[in-house]
Amino acid sequence: MSKTYFTEEHEWISVDGDIGTVGITDYAQHALGDIVFAELPAIGAAATKGKEIAVVESVKAASDVYSPVTGEVTGSNSAVADQPGLINESPEENGWFFKIRLSNAADLDGLMDRAAYDAFLKGLE
Amino acid sequence: MRYLPLTETDRQAMLAAIGVQDTDALFRDVPKAARRDAPVDLPHHASEMEVEARFIAMAGKNLSAGCAPFFLGAGAYRHHVPATVDALIQRGEFLTSYTPYQPEVAQGTLQYLFEFQTQVALITGMEVANASMYDCATACAEAAAMAARITKRKKVILSGDLHPHYRSVTASTLQFTDIEVEALDPDPLGMEDLIGRVNGSTACVIVQNPSFFGRLKDLKALADECHAEGALLVVAVAEPVSLGLIASPGEMGADIVVAEGQAIGNALNFGGPGLGLFATRDKYLRQMPGRLVGQTADVDGRRGWVLTLSTREQHIRREKATSNICTNSGLCALAFSIHMTLLGEEGFTKLARLNHAKAVQLAESLAKVKGVKILSQSFFNEFAITLPKPAAEVVEALAKKGILAGVPASRFYPSYPELAEVLLVTATETNSEADIAAFAKALNEVL
Numbered sequence A: 001m002s003k004t005y006f007t008e009e010h011e012w013i014s015v016d017g018d019i020g021t022v023g024i025t026d027y028a029q030h031a032l033g034d035i036v037f038a039e040l041p042a043i044g045a046a047a048t049k050g051k052e053i054a055v056v057e058s059v060k061a062a063s064d065v066y067s068p069v070t071g072e073v074t075g076s077n078s079a080v081a082d083q084p085g086l087i088n089e090s091p092e093e094n095g096w097f098f099k100i101r102l103s104n105a106a107d108l109d110g111l112m113d114r115a116a117y118d119a120f121l122k123g124l125e
Numbered sequence B: 001m002r003y004l005p006l007t008e009t010d011r012q013a014m015l016a017a018i019g020v021q022d023t024d025a026l027f028r029d030v031p032k033a034a035r036r037d038a039p040v041d042l043p044h045h046a047s048e049m050e051v052e053a054r055f056i057a058m059a060g061k062n063l064s065a066g067c068a069p070f071f072l073g074a075g076a077y078r079h080h081v082p083a084t085v086d087a088l089i090q091r092g093e094f095l096t097s098y099t100p101y102q103p104e105v106a107q108g109t110l111q112y113l114f115e116f117q118t119q120v121a122l123i124t125g126m127e128v129a130n131a132s133m134y135d136c137a138t139a140c141a142e143a144a145a146m147a148a149r150i151t152k153r154k155k156v157i158l159s160g161d162l163h164p165h166y167r168s169v170t171a172s173t174l175q176f177t178d179i180e181v182e183a184l185d186p187d188p189l190g191m192e193d194l195i196g197r198v199n200g201s202t203a204c205v206i207v208q209n210p211s212f213f214g215r216l217k218d219l220k221a222l223a224d225e226c227h228a229e230g231a232l233l234v235v236a237v238a239e240p241v242s243l244g245l246i247a248s249p250g251e252m253g254a255d256i257v258v259a260e261g262q263a264i265g266n267a268l269n270f271g272g273p274g275l276g277l278f279a280t281r282d283k284y285l286r287q288m289p290g291r292l293v294g295q296t297a298d299v300d301g302r303r304g305w306v307l308t309l310s311t312r313e314q315h316i317r318r319e320k321a322t323s324n325i326c327t328n329s330g331l332c333a334l335a336f337s338i339h340m341t342l343l344g345e346e347g348f349t350k351l352a353r354l355n356h357a358k359a360v361q362l363a364e365s366l367a368k369v370k371g372v373k374i375l376s377q378s379f380f381n382e383f384a385i386t387l388p389k390p391a392a393e394v395v396e397a398l399a400k401k402g403i404l405a406g407v408p409a410s411r412f413y414p415s416y417p418e419l420a421e422v423l424l425v426t427a428t429e430t431n432s433e434a435d436i437a438a439f440a441k442a443l444n445e446v447l
Helices: A026-032 A078-082 A114-124 B008-018 B023-027 B048-059 B083-089 B107-124 B136-151 B164-174 B220-228 B240-244 B282-287 B314-320 B330-367 B391-400 B433-446
Strands: A003-006 A011-016 A019-024 A035-039 A052-058 A062-066 A071-076 A098-102 B155-158 B180-183 B202-208 B232-237 B256-260 B276-280 B293-297 B303-307 B382-386 B422-426
Touching: A003 A114, A062 B314, B083 B330, B107 B240, B107 B256, B107 B276, B107 B293, B107 B303, B107 B330, B136 B155, B136 B164, B136 B202, B136 B232, B136 B256, B136 B276, B136 B282, B155 B164, B164 B180, B164 B202, B202 B220, B220 B232, B232 B240, B240 B256, B240 B330, B330 B382, B330 B422, B330 B433, B391 B422, B391 B433
Parallel strands: B155 B180, B155 B202, B202 B232, B232 B256
Antiparallel strands: A003 A011, A011 A019, A019 A098, A035 A052, A052 A062, A071 A098, B256 B276, B293 B303, B382 B422
């Protein structure tokens, strides 16, 4: 059974065993507007918690996506590369960015769960 | 409103407000020795007629390109610019418009930039070109940085064939980055081994074709080697008219092409402004610096133009932008584009053939002069010769005879005594047979 965590930079990571799936939140896609391009990491790339790993571009801005955990990239979502609008339509499911093998499960400790993230968003209003 | 708003009363009021006796007191911290105690010795104002007469007398000291047989090149080329070019670029809509930050109301500007990009992509043999850079030298530096971004490697190799200005601007621009520049020695005979230097840490190799010394090169093997090692090949072109005749860098496998566009539609203008051309492969589009115009359709399906992929640029992406350049050499690009349009594909090829024919004629004439040796085995419209005397002296002697003979290599490479007798000479469509004969005759006299 997977569990989903959130960062203050509006990434989510859904973890199943030692594999996490990473994307940006509905709040993030909404703030960015129409997304036109996503630059995804190559399989095998090393990701460091808190460091930029992908780029997402909308008609308004280009933003870095930070890796919520340290690990090795094991997959990237070609559907998003072909059809970046998927990130707007289904940010927290079909619009995922990449999969990562966690080096250290303790990386998840500082992240928020759904309830904490919702409260965090309320604080941003 | 007064043009000079500060009266003596204003000044006194300001000084009183900050509690200072006089203006000199504001400069107290400047050491006395560095301060000027008397006014600058400038001439008094003169009437418009006097100024004009004085400037005409000063200009008369120049031997200008249009007034003498002219054989200079080395990065700036004299070609005929049709009167239409100047007449059109001086229309107010073009002349006074700035980079289109509100693109939707600048459709005319965007359309000509789109056409410019198309022309640049076609002549370089590449898939995409931007709306121009400042000049070839800065474009070279941008290409090196772009190659480092794409390959995630830190080493760029500059061929000794690269124009020394491009080389020095590239090195200056990159000196405070983590990119390492390996610049090879000048190579008039084309002996350097670039292929042997490319390895798994090379971001790119930058070569020039035709070379600074005029030599034409087949870059296919170098391109293959670069690609085998995961490096990019950047080709610089100083004389874009050559592209009407020789295989394009794209055909030979270049990943990025940079060029100096001055030679097409733009005069020599005492050395500037230049026009940087920048083209690359579609797959590297998002790493390309600079303005990019795209074609689109409005809500009614009519053709229109936009600035596209602006998220690469610094006005949107700030410090993460692909480059600090956020503008383009619009008016020079327009002149280029108008001249190219007037020439058309056929005219462009004809112009290139004519240039080569003139250069061959020049080489044949100069080769007959005692003591002159043609160094370049193959060339387009420019080649290197060796003289039995220092080239700089020969150029001076010929200038006294009213011939602008070429550019001594020592002007760029003063610390290479082996290049002291090397002279770069160029012939274009502007050189008549009489010019060429006069050059050969005068050269014979001064040697």
